[in-house]
């Protein structure tokens with residue numbers, strides 16, 4: 001299992017994420033206009049993911065890095081289905097968003113519902129909605145929920161049911177936005193959503209997924225408040241569960 005660090009929240013550098021996540025490799029780009037930076041950054045991430053034959057875990061400060069990870073798997077000839085664990089739907093579009101927050105459109109971008117010019121620029125083929133499963137979402141905007149209900153994306157409220165629910169066919173890109181976990185068990189988050197599964201429930205769900213199919217890549221969206229990364233043990237609570245999931249995934 002290779003660990004790749006993308007120390008950014010969108011185009012905003014998060015250099016201290018490196019203190020919290022020991023990686024084999026990091027993707028860093030020089031400063032520039034945000035759009036151009038993101039294109040270069042995500043092209044670099046996709047190239048790193050494509051160059052690894054083994055499962056990768058990619059840690060960043062946001063959910064949009066997922067676009068680059070999936071693009072990288074596609075460059076490797078893998079067309080992954082997507083299992084997206086998140087307290088939010090990440091299914092807003094430029095039309096429905098109230099905040100304009102890019103991370104709130106990550107899953108919509110992945111399936112091609114939020115415009116394709118950016119995803120095309122990084123070589124991403126949209127993932128079929130029927131190959132996407134959203135688990136644990138509990139904080140959705142009304143228009144976002146309508147879009148999701150009208151889509152072919154499958155949803156599961158109870159993360160624990162990933163152990164036995166029907167799943168899209170593997171291999172998978174598994175996306176873990178740490179905010180799916182009950183915020184009472186985590187350092188401060190950017191967008192905490194009360195309730196949700198505990199860390200142990202999420203760990204058990206990841207273990208179950210690793211038993212049930214191949215996790216080609218796991219994206220760890222560290223959506224903590226930026227000051228959290230100054231603490232060396234900021235990710236101590238969530239890293240073991242990610243490693244356990246990928247560790248068992250890479251064993252025959």
Ligand SMILES: [Mn+2]
Nearest residue numbers: 063086090177
């Ligand atoms: Mn998210």
